[in-house]
Amino acid sequence: MLKFAWIFSILLPGLGQIVMGQVRRGLFALTGFLTSLAMAYWRFSLLAPRETTILGVLRRSLERRPSFTFLVLILLALFWILGILDTIKLAHVGPGRKARGLISFFFVLSLLLFVLGWQISEIDVPRMVKDFNKAMTPLNRVLWPWKAAVTRDTRVLSARAEILEGEGNPPGKPVPKPGNPYVYAEPTVGVSSKLDEKGQPVPGTIITLHGSGFEPNTKTDIWWEDPIGSRFQVRIGGEYLSVQTDPEGKFTVKLPIPYSIIPPGAVKGPLIHYVEAQQVFPIGPLKLSTPFLEIVSRMVETIVMGLMATVLGIVFAIPLSFLAARNIMHGSWIGMSIYYLMRFIMNVVRSIEPIIWAVIAVVWVGLGPFAGVIALTVHSIASLGKLYSEAIEGIDHGPIEAVQATGATKLQTIMFAVIPQMVSPFISFSIYRWDINVRMSTIIGMVGGGGVGFVLLQYVRLLDYQAAGIAVWFIAVTVAVLDYVSAEIRERMI
Amino acid sequence: MLEVQHLTKVYSDGTAALKDVSFSVQDGEFLVVIGLSGAGKSTLLRCINRLIEPTEGKIIWNGVDVTKADSKSLRKIRRDFGMIFQQFNLVQRLSVQMNVLAGRLGYVPPAMSLLYRFNEEDYRMAEEALRKVGLLEMAYKRARELSGGQQQRVGIARALMQQPKVILADEPVASLDPVLAHSILGYLERLNKEEGITVICSLHYLDLVQRYASRVIGLRGGQLVYEGSREDIRRMTDAQFKEVYGEEAERIAPPSLLGGTKDA
Ligand SMILES: Nc1ncnc2c1ncn2[C@@H]1O[C@H](COP(=O)(O)OP(=O)(O)OP(=O)(O)O)[C@@H](O)[C@H]1O
Numbered sequence: 001m002l003k004f005a006w007i008f009s010i011l012l013p014g015l016g017q018i019v020m021g022q023v024r025r026g027l028f029a030l031t032g033f034l035t036s037l038a039m040a041y042w043r044f045s046l047l048a049p050r051e052t053t054i055l056g057v058l059r060r061s062l063e064r065r066p067s068f069t070f071l072v073l074i075l076l077a078l079f080w081i082l083g084i085l086d087t088i089k090l091a092h093v094g095p096g097r098k099a100r101g102l103i104s105f106f107f108v109l110s111l112l113l114f115v116l117g118w119q120i121s122e123i124d125v126p127r128m129v130k131d132f133n134k135a136m137t138p139l140n141r142v143l144w145p146w147k148a149a150v151t152r153d154t155r156v157l158s159a160r161a162e163i164l165e166g167e168g169n170p171p172g173k174p175v176p177k178p179g180n181p182y183v184y185a186e187p188t189v190g191v192s193s194k195l196d197e198k199g200q201p202v203p204g205t206i207i208t209l210h211g212s213g214f215e216p217n218t219k220t221d222i223w224w225e226d227p228i229g230s231r232f233q234v235r236i237g238g239e240y241l242s243v244q245t246d247p248e249g250k251f252t253v254k255l256p257i258p259y260s261i262i263p264p265g266a267v268k269g270p271l272i273h274y275v276e277a278q279q280v281f282p283i284g285p286l287k288l289s290t291p292f293l294e295i296v297s298r299m300v301e302t303i304v305m306g307l308m309a310t311v312l313g314i315v316f317a318i319p320l321s322f323l324a325a326r327n328i329m330h331g332s333w334i335g336m337s338i339y340y341l342m343r344f345i346m347n348v349v350r351s352i353e354p355i356i357w358a359v360i361a362v363v364w365v366g367l368g369p370f371a372g373v374i375a376l377t378v379h380s381i382a383s384l385g386k387l388y389s390e391a392i393e394g395i396d397h398g399p400i401e402a403v404q405a406t407g408a409t410k411l412q413t414i415m416f417a418v419i420p421q422m423v424s425p426f427i428s429f430s431i432y433r434w435d436i437n438v439r440m441s442t443i444i445g446m447v448g449g450g451g452v453g454f455v456l457l458q459y460v461r462l463l464d465y466q467a468a469g470i471a472v473w474f475i476a477v478t479v480a481v482l483d484y485v486s487a488e489i490r491e492r493m494i
Numbered sequence: 495m496l497e498v499q500h501l502t503k504v505y506s507d508g509t510a511a512l513k514d515v516s517f518s519v520q521d522g523e524f525l526v527v528i529g530l531s532g533a534g535k536s537t538l539l540r541c542i543n544r545l546i547e548p549t550e551g552k553i554i555w556n557g558v559d560v561t562k563a564d565s566k567s568l569r570k571i572r573r574d575f576g577m578i579f580q581q582f583n584l585v586q587r588l589s590v591q592m593n594v595l596a597g598r599l600g601y602v603p604p605a606m607s608l609l610y611r612f613n614e615e616d617y618r619m620a621e622e623a624l625r626k627v628g629l630l631e632m633a634y635k636r637a638r639e640l641s642g643g644q645q646q647r648v649g650i651a652r653a654l655m656q657q658p659k660v661i662l663a664d665e666p667v668a669s670l671d672p673v674l675a676h677s678i679l680g681y682l683e684r685l686n687k688e689e690g691i692t693v694i695c696s697l698h699y700l701d702l703v704q705r706y707a708s709r710v711i712g713l714r715g716g717q718l719v720y721e722g723s724r725e726d727i728r729r730m731t732d733a734q735f736k737e738v739y740g741e742e743a744e745r746i747a748p749p750s751l752l753g754g755t756k757d758a
Pocket residue numbers: 505506507509510511529530531532533534535536537538
């Protein structure tokens with residue numbers, strides 16, 4: 001019987017071992033094999049969505065991802081063979097003896113799971129290498145954003161021309177005014193860039209923009225304003241479009257009518273776009289830029305939010321922590337039920353991340369720092385409450401007994417025997433929480449809870465990586481300083 | 495006079511620490527409680543001022559049943575019982591002076607202590623108590639900076655602040671070396687002799703018992719198994735002592751030291 005157990009292992013890895021009484025080993029092999037088989041088939045069928053037969057699925061995924069499919073199949077086969085060999089070996093060792101050789105099982109299984117994991121998480125190293133340069137521009141701007149920290153006042157030289165989309169009278173050539181810059185477009189009628197049904201971009205009508213009367217030999221930016229009034233700088237291939245004027249102050253530039261979304265019925269009458277050429281000259285002294293000032297004030301807001309949440313958290317957590325301390329509440333069943341209830345609530349509240357509380361608070365009190373303070377306070381109360389109550393539970397009972405013995409009331413006992421013992425842990429936990437709260441409040445802004453996170457996300461969405469970079473720098477410096485300060489204070493206090 | 499009648503204590507986990515213990519203590523006695531570890535000595539001492547709630551029995555203090563007292567009168571009763579502990583039980587973070595002042599908590603209005611405030615009179619008493627135990631110059635140190643013997647003297651000063659009629663001492667010298675043990679017990683003896691304060695004290699060492707006790711009771715497994723006068727104990731041999739006490743009994747120091755030093 002035992003000699004032929006390997007036949008079961010041919011049927012399914014692990015079966016043979018189970019038959020031989022090595023149940024755990026068998027179950028390990030069996031579940032390992034079935035799990036990876038199921039995962040592999042899931043990935044294969046995703047690669048071959050239109051195939052219906054197993055063979056079809058295998059063929060198609062071999063075509064699309066040959067190395068992945070091949071590797072997985074080989075490893076599965078290897079696992080299966082190992083299962084058979086293991087059974088044969090076990091038969092030789094005999095029942096009851098401790099059998100070795102589990103390592104190779106583990107190794108093949110880990111390899112299998114790794115290969116599958118690689119594919120499931122869509123790891124794509126070639127793309128990462130190939131497209132690295134795409135990350136360079138934003139990365140550079142984030143790492144050294146300080147050019148955007150200062151600005152100067154500007155004088156603007158600009159002129160615009162009308163473009164008609166769809167039905168209507170084609171706009172005429174604008175009339176030049178002497179002494180003013182002047183542009184005209186050809187043609188003055190066209191269609192916007194679009195996406196077709198497959199999502200491929202279709203460029204709009206190419207127009208040529210002629211300009212004159214501008215400052216000679218100067219960079220000129222091209223802006224666009226669509227019929228619903230949103231104004232943006234034209235980009236071609238991701239880069240802003242600008243031209244250099246010639247020595248007479250003239251230029252010519254071609255551009256497709258850019259992509260714009262106009263909700264149906266948003267505009268009555270003809271759709272009029274404007275194309276605009278603009279030269280900007282800095283005048284006056286350097287000064288701090290709007291984003292910089294905005295970030296500074298948001299950073300202050302962030303720190304204050306963290307501080308407020310900590311203070312409020314402490315205020316509420318202190319009384320609650322006594323209700324959640326076993327050694328204070330024990331004695332009566334009412335006390336113990338309050339204790340368990342407090343423990344339960346605190347654990348639940350604590351396990352919900354502040355960012356989720358922020359989402360709730362934003363719905364509740366609207367966008368802004370107040371929502372952030374609520375979120376952080378709620379979380380602080382729960383986690384400080386837990387830490388404090390553990391500190392209370394950890395205090396020495398001796399002094400309490402001694403103070404009680406003098407005839408002290410409950411309140412006096414708390415003041416003289418409990419609180420003095422709590423001072424150190426209390427201060428240390430509070431500072432630790434302040435640290436966490438300031439870190440958290442930088443993030444909480446991202447869901448609308450006010451603070452620097454709010455503007456950071458906004459800058460990232462507007463692709464203003466320099467402003468985003470300034471925010472990142474401020475956050476990093478603040479967190480580092482805070483880290484140091486809080487460690488230092490805690491060191492001194494205890 | 496303190497009368498303990500049929501005192502029984504069963505802890506919530508079912509341990510019967512005291513079983514029907516009855517005895518009485520006259521004013522001015524130096525009563526020593528002996529017994530094996532786990533015999534119920536600490537439980538007995540703590541039942542007297544109801545730090546532990548007795549399960550059954552009565553404790554009559556000057557005609558008042560302590561076990562029936564409500565929290566207000568219990569507060570008054572507790573003031574009469576100063577207590578000192580094996581582990582001293584000082585509040586380590588507070589100053590020596592504040593620890594001593596804590597002995598007045600049974601007298602001052604509770605609201606005042608929210609701000610750690612006491613009367614002028616209390617401060618004067620604290621000074622006096624600290625002088626008595628020879629620690630006046632330590633008043634502003636934190637309790638944790640003191641040595642074990644010094645801490646126990648602070649413990650005595652704290653008990654004195656209660657102007658107690660009885661001092662309950664739960665193995666007051668078990669964590670101290672022999673010389674310090676005599677010093678501490680010397681203070682208790684002086685309070686007993688000079689101020690007439692009754693002392694109820696649990697002790698471990700036969701020679702200390704013989705040296706200081708005016709009467710002894712022995713506990714074993716929560717039951718009162720021995721009661722003897724000063725003369726009974728003086729006559730007691732080590733073998734008899736061990737019978738009550740168990741094999742752990744031992745002498746603390748060679749007899750030559752006995753009754754010698756009073757101060758360390
Ligand atoms: N809080 C408690 N809950 C349950 N059982 C307790 C508690 N405190 C003491 N006991 C038990 O009651 C018995 C008497 O304890 P107690 O502390 O009074 O003894 P003791 O004579 O003071 O001993 P030792 O000399 O070791 O201090 C012991 O069996 C002990 O385990």
